Amino acid sequence: MFNIFKHQSFSIDLGNNNTLLASADKMLLAQPSYIVFNANHSVKAVGEEAFEMFEKTHDELTPVKPLKGGVIADFNSASTMLREMVNRAYSTRSFLSGFDHIISGVPYYTTEVERRALRDALEQFNPRKRSLLFEPLAAAIGMDLNIQEPDGKLVIDIGGGITEIVIISLSGVAAFQSLKVAGDTFDMNIQDYFRRNYNMAIGLKTAEQIKIKIGAACEAIDPVPEMVSVKGKDMVTGIPITRRIDHREVAFILEKSIASIERSIVQTLETCPPELAADIYQNGMYLTGGGSLLRGIKDRFEKNIKLPVHLDEHPLSSVSRGVARVLANPKKFSGVLID
Ligand SMILES: Nc1ncnc2c1ncn2[C@@H]1O[C@H](COP(=O)(O)OP(=O)(O)OP(=O)(O)O)[C@@H](O)[C@H]1O
Numbered sequence: 001m002f003n004i005f006k007h008q009s010f011s012i013d014l015g016n017n018n019t020l021l022a023s024a025d026k027m028l029l030a031q032p033s034y035i036v037f038n039a040n041h042s043v044k045a046v047g048e049e050a051f052e053m054f055e056k057t058h059d060e061l062t063p064v065k066p067l068k069g070g071v072i073a074d075f076n077s078a079s080t081m082l083r084e085m086v087n088r089a090y091s092t093r094s095f096l097s098g099f100d101h102i103i104s105g106v107p108y109y110t111t112e113v114e115r116r117a118l119r120d121a122l123e124q125f126n127p128r129k130r131s132l133l134f135e136p137l138a139a140a141i142g143m144d145l146n147i148q149e150p151d152g153k154l155v156i157d158i159g160g161g162i163t164e165i166v167i168i169s170l171s172g173v174a175a176f177q178s179l180k181v182a183g184d185t186f187d188m189n190i191q192d193y194f195r196r197n198y199n200m201a202i203g204l205k206t207a208e209q210i211k212i213k214i215g216a217a218c219e220a221i222d223p224v225p226e227m228v229s230v231k232g233k234d235m236v237t238g239i240p241i242t243r244r245i246d247h248r249e250v251a252f253i254l255e256k257s258i259a260s261i262e263r264s265i266v267q268t269l270e271t272c273p274p275e276l277a278a279d280i281y282q283n284g285m286y287l288t289g290g291g292s293l294l295r296g297i298k299d300r301f302e303k304n305i306k307l308p309v310h311l312d313e314h315p316l317s318s319v320s321r322g323v324a325r326v327l328a329n330p331k332k333f334s335g336v337l338i339d
């Protein structure tokens with residue numbers, strides 16, 4: 001009864017591929033970052049429903065993926081998508097009584113303009129307080145790492161649009177690399193490969209499914225997943241065709257992209273102060289983000305970089321878990337919040 005007077009606070013991970021909303025103590029929503037508009041600009045669908053429609057729409061509908069490379073690429077669509085999602089998570093009453101504190105994750109390597117777009121998108125909720133939190137720091141907190149101590153931690157978040165590699169100590173970032181090679185790149189690699197090698201056009205969603213079902217970061221994996229049948233279109237005749245593919249071929253397709261992530265990890269270690277490097281040799285690296293679900297990635301990095309790899313058990317929600325934890329205890333984490 002008195003609840004209606006309580007101002008709500010929530011946390012956001014506005015990811016390139018997935019948007020997560022959470023309150024201080026529970027997950028409220030996790031949906032793909034997609035929106036579809038009708039011809040009159042009204043919203044046809046958001047999240048899962050919009051993602052299902054992707055690459056299957058007609059002229060009357062405009063599908064939009066509002067984030068690219070981990071940042072807002074289409075401001076109006078991103079704001080509308082966020083509003084629709086917050087609407088779903090909360091009643092209209094919350095909108096009327098206003099929000100208290102909103103914290104959103106933001107990639108570490110972003111420009112002031114990109115951050116301003118995110119802040120502006122949050123302004124529509126009229127929060128009393130609004131803060132941003134660097135996503136790799138949030139991911140570390142979400143993985144239960146103590147980021148406040150003077151002990152170097154190497155955190156790697158392979159998301160959909162970007163991979164961020166950071167060395168954290170004393171609540172700050174001592175060295176980092178950010179690259180636009182991540183889940184979306186893997187999907188495009190697969191799509192390109194089919195086009196070039198088999199004259200076969202496949203959709204991005206099909207490419208993503210191949211990656212999820214049999215994607216691998218190296219050939220030697222256990223257990224070995226079953227081959228999959230890929231449906232597409234012959235680019236010469238236009239006729240629908242299928243082709244079977246196994247995980248070794250996918251490992252070959254993804255090789256260049258995975259190798260570039262690997263090189264960036266090594267470069268981050270090279271630029272890191274020696275004391276922190278010593279900590280990391282002890283602690284190893286912490287891998288999160290949807291891309292860390294690729295089969296064999298732990299073994300591959302351990303073999304090539306010669307450091308222990310800790311895989312996050314729930315890599316799609318580490319940032320959201322971390323932001324929510326900061327929301328629950330903003331005083332404790334005041335050092336990591338930015339305006
Ligand atoms: N089992 C899987 N194997 C490989 N990749 C996967 C798997 N499950 C999800 N992914 C990929 O993970 C990516 C999404 O990860 P995540 O939600 O961490 O990204 P994001 O936070 O939306 O993006 P960013 O951090 O770049 O803003 C997508 O590219 C998706 O295809």
Ligand SMILES: [Mg+2]
Nearest residue numbers: 015016159319
């Ligand atoms: Mg992310």
